[in-house]
Amino acid sequence: MIDHKTKILVVDDFSTMRRIVKNVLKQLGFENIEEAEDGLQAYTKLKAGGFGFVVSDWNMPNMDGISFLRAVRNDPELRDMPFLMVTAEAEKEKVVEAIKEGVNNYIVKPFTAEVLKEKMDRVFEKLNK
Amino acid sequence: MLDDMEEIIAEFITEAEESLDKIDPLFVELEAKGHDKDILNEIFRSMHTIKGAAGFLGFQSIVDVAHGAEHILKNLREGGISLTKQLTDVILKCVDMLRLLFRHLKLKDGKEEDTKPLLDELDRALKSTQSFHQEPEIPLTDKESNEKAISFPPPPSPENPPADSPAYASGTEGQGGIAGQVSSSEKQSAVQVDSGKERVIPDKKEFSQTIRVDISRIDKVMDLAGEVVLVRNRLLNIVNYIEARYSDDPYMESLFETVSFLDLVTSDTQVAVMKMRMQPINKVFSKFPRLVRDISSNLGKEVTLTIYGEGTEVDKSVIEHIGDPLVHIIRNAVDHGIESVEERLSKGKPHHGTIEISAYQKGNHIVIEVSDNGKGIDVERVKRKAMEKALITEDEAARMSENEALNLLFLPGFSTVEVATELSGRGVGMDVVKTSISKLNGHVEVITKKDIGTTFRINIPLTLAIIHVLMVRSGVSYYAIPLTLIEETLKVSKKEIANVVGQKVINIRGRVLPIFELSDILGNGRHIDFDQRYVVVISMGDTKFCLALDELLGQEEIFIKTIKGLDTDSSFVLGATITGDGKVVLVLDIAGISRNKVGLKKT
Numbered sequence: 001m002i003d004h005k006t007k008i009l010v011v012d013d014f015s016t017m018r019r020i021v022k023n024v025l026k027q028l029g030f031e032n033i034e035e036a037e038d039g040l041q042a043y044t045k046l047k048a049g050g051f052g053f054v055v056s057d058w059n060m061p062n063m064d065g066i067s068f069l070r071a072v073r074n075d076p077e078l079r080d081m082p083f084l085m086v087t088a089e090a091e092k093e094k095v096v097e098a099i100k101e102g103v104n105n106y107i108v109k110p111f112t113a114e115v116l117k118e119k120m121d122r123v124f125e126k127l128n129k
Numbered sequence: 130m131l132d133d134m135e136e137i138i139a140e141f142i143t144e145a146e147e148s149l150d151k152i153d154p155l156f157v158e159l160e161a162k163g164h165d166k167d168i169l170n171e172i173f174r175s176m177h178t179i180k181g182a183a184g185f186l187g188f189q190s191i192v193d194v195a196h197g198a199e200h201i202l203k204n205l206r207e208g209g210i211s212l213t214k215q216l217t218d219v220i221l222k223c224v225d226m227l228r229l230l231f232r233h234l235k236l237k238d239g240k241e242e243d244t245k246p247l248l249d250e251l252d253r254a255l256k257s258t259q260s261f262h263q264e265p266e267i268p269l270t271d272k273e274s275n276e277k278a279i280s281f282p283p284p285p286s287p288e289n290p291p292a293d294s295p296a297y298a299s300g301t302e303g304q305g306g307i308a309g310q311v312s313s314s315e316k317q318s319a320v321q322v323d324s325g326k327e328r329v330i331p332d333k334k335e336f337s338q339t340i341r342v343d344i345s346r347i348d349k350v351m352d353l354a355g356e357v358v359l360v361r362n363r364l365l366n367i368v369n370y371i372e373a374r375y376s377d378d379p380y381m382e383s384l385f386e387t388v389s390f391l392d393l394v395t396s397d398t399q400v401a402v403m404k405m406r407m408q409p410i411n412k413v414f415s416k417f418p419r420l421v422r423d424i425s426s427n428l429g430k431e432v433t434l435t436i437y438g439e440g441t442e443v444d445k446s447v448i449e450h451i452g453d454p455l456v457h458i459i460r461n462a463v464d465h466g467i468e469s470v471e472e473r474l475s476k477g478k479p480h481h482g483t484i485e486i487s488a489y490q491k492g493n494h495i496v497i498e499v500s501d502n503g504k505g506i507d508v509e510r511v512k513r514k515a516m517e518k519a520l521i522t523e524d525e526a527a528r529m530s531e532n533e534a535l536n537l538l539f540l541p542g543f544s545t546v547e548v549a550t551e552l553s554g555r556g557v558g559m560d561v562v563k564t565s566i567s568k569l570n571g572h573v574e575v576i577t578k579k580d581i582g583t584t585f586r587i588n589i590p591l592t593l594a595i596i597h598v599l600m601v602r603s604g605v606s607y608y609a610i611p612l613t614l615i616e617e618t619l620k621v622s623k624k625e626i627a628n629v630v631g632q633k634v635i636n637i638r639g640r641v642l643p644i645f646e647l648s649d650i651l652g653n654g655r656h657i658d659f660d661q662r663y664v665v666v667i668s669m670g671d672t673k674f675c676l677a678l679d680e681l682l683g684q685e686e687i688f689i690k691t692i693k694g695l696d697t698d699s700s701f702v703l704g705a706t707i708t709g710d711g712k713v714v715l716v717l718d719i720a721g722i723s724r725n726k727v728g729l730k731k732t
Contacts, residue, residue, distance in 0.1 A: 013174075014148075014178040016141040017185075020137060059178065060174075061171070088181045088184070
């Protein structure tokens, strides 16, 4: 099971989207949620420490989701950070790219709380093995 | 939860509209630059985000329109095909349609727009892009092999996936863990570290810390800050009174200290709250590149638009109300100001006209200027027109100064072009421009020179709610006059007031200005012949006139309270305030007085 105290970082340039994702996470019982507007900001926040999960959008200014993921995976301190990519494009091509870069899972928007829960469960199941 | 949803929707609309506002100028830039991947990317991202969020909130028509536009943009971005006018037009149509859809959402009017014709057009436009560029559609077999390669386990019966939603379908498809992928991905990252691939080092340590606050909350704070101002004023009054009586009391000094500190803090609070409402004027200006592009291309004119000072901050109410008047002025500049290419060439001017929009702060005013280098306004023609429309007599026309004649432009029912063109003639005349600006306590002036061009200069006070006023008395009533409109005050004897053709005037250092009794204007006058009159000289751009009254009581910083149910258009009253000694005082609408009594007065 996932610890509901896990600090989660929600990354999206569109504040409405961050709010929606936060709402969905809250429905799942997560309370400790922080936000970042782009990959760069998110990376800085992650470096500050304390986070246990990342939900990140793909398309963002400054640093997009895939570069952010790459930065995380290349950082010795952050390389094991569970990372869920949110994408609107159900394109296999892009997803494959994300998987190559080491994303733990991805989710296609729009999604429901149930779908998100499943994805998160699966990520943590894998990690705890 | 329901309220929460409403809040989210409201936030979505605001945010999405902001995104749309960014698209227009980007497109104009894109058209100028040709293919630019960064700009395309940014436009794509806006559409993409709007679509994503709308999908969550279940706004299908928004999803459809944004999706269509996004699709075309994607092909443009990835296909390297050039942007045609047809494509630009259809995407701009999408932007307009989205705006419309957002407006319905905002008004909650439940109206549906027929998006079908637009979607069809999008479809056709999309096909035209595809004929150049093959959609990167992955054949099914490839898809399957991909699936195998990354070995997704079969989706474990997702709960209620709506079968009709394609997004869900593909979401389900991609569900499942990424088994056996972790190790290989680790390898991948290891390789990347080894290969010394550039690590992204964030150079931006600090990020903007902003929060969105409902405007009603800020207004509430503004209201309260205003109340504090009133209380402070009263307190200052009382302290003066107390001091006169108990000047020996040892506590007097600390009372003084405390009150003057309160005075300081109150002023700082006002400024801080005022700043909270300030926004860069770019929110308005960003719409103009598209506007100028559309109008000039419709008219077959070549116009370059330059914008200066878009970072200048103005009060939110200015942002809300200055847009329409500016649009009208800009339309006029392109339509009537800038000449056709042939006409310009024959005059030896460069073939493209220029329009400059600038904003800057000047003292406690914001100045916005719209200048064109077109043909200028023909003052004689303006006068003739006004005579034809019986707005002035021939005699008046002959005596009119150039500035006075230009002010005729702002009279209701005035338009110099016989047949209003499609663009400028939208039922709003320049009188509306003047009215809107007056409502912001501002004024507008026109500077024009034949074949050099025309400048419209708009002056607006920095803040609207808290203003400095001069307290005056006329008869038994007290009034407040905004200080920004007062040029000077004088005391004159009755002898100095002359009568010229039925209009009272005074001569101030060689300048003859009309003078009006305030009590006559307000219609509460008792005519007592005083020997001495106090005179306030009002200056609104080029319009100058004097108000005669009984007493000047001094300056005060006040907070205007609007009066519910008062017709501010005809009462010459902007609102009311409570003075330091607890009196309710009406704040005069000088712009209204100028418009109704001075502007139209047959001199």
